[in-house]
Amino acid sequence: MRVFTIVLSVLVLKSVCSFGQTASSEPNGISLETPPETSYPVSLYKTATAQSQNLYNGRLYYIYDSRMEEHQFFEERKWKKGIVFYEGQRFDSVALMYDLVRDELVIKHLNGDPMLLQSEKVDYFWNEGHTFKRFESGKDITPQMRTGFYDLVYNGESQLLVRRTKQRQEKIVDKRVIAYFPEKSFFYIRKNGKYNFVRSKKSVLALFPEYKKQLRKALRDENIAFRPERETAIAKMVATYDALAKP
Template identity: 25%
Template structure:
């Protein structure tokens, strides 16, 4: 449940927002709805144009919300206004809020995408989400969570969803032969870890750029 009441702190604008209360009771800390870890970790967030460092945060993948810890007598956790977040970094992974479009729309939610790979030619973005499944144990409700991810490649200012070999060939015109050769060598990696495959492919293409 997310309450509408606001916490006002005159000394730091980031500590303004609705209280965050986690209503999804999980069976264990290992099965949770957050990015990588149930626990809070210090990170960076650019909020309303202002960078804030060493902020205790975690990223709720179920609701696509960035949660920060703020211990006081009234509130403990705050859900930041997503529209005011331009980027954040957690566990050494950078996320940016992309502008919505027809390609991103089915996956957009609040618009946070991990910058998985980036150079002058290519930008690879990953969108994470978790879905919950309700379980009843001893008449109490618990939740389990399953993570999904989708990947988008920006090449020459054109964004494409990458879910297959065909998508890759369409997204990177002029490099079809190299993509096919790479795919033949690393097809198992594509099935096992699509993000790692794409990072490796883009690094290879950049290194072989004529």
């Protein structure tokens, strides 16, 4: 065991010295640079000591309504590998699911049990092309916006946040109580440091009155219909505004 520890220490030092040779980043502006701890020697050490990591010290999570066809999670009711930035440390290849009803991040413990992370300790998590970042009401965002996770859909000079929610409801079918989870999305555009709630094309255009014609053209050129493709349309309009307003 002593020899194993010494070998690991040497390999860790070697990996730290080579840090920075491999890097990647997400288009939404949050760096996904590969940190030293994801290199093979350190990951090997982490695997051996994973039970003591803060990431796996949360409380158990019960997957409610697991027999229902609909579910409370973002996109699918199954584990997907993602990245979690927790208590100032990044963890890669974490099996996770995001409960939209409770706005809570669930990860899979090493023993297979679902486990709940403390939301206030999660800076952001990334999965399947979506970056969910935690914002505090009245501090990072306006007081009218709730504290919680927001999908950072576009991040430039301006910004588009989407608050994704589900609400648990019930209906009776053949004398059985069936749970279902309708989903809603709320869109916020940051312009000049202030977040503005938008939903219709008119409300988006009202934020950029000097570029109305160009923004409408941008949607036509890409054949984006606003109502059925609301999120894509808003993101396109915000990105187009940033390009046009660039000095």
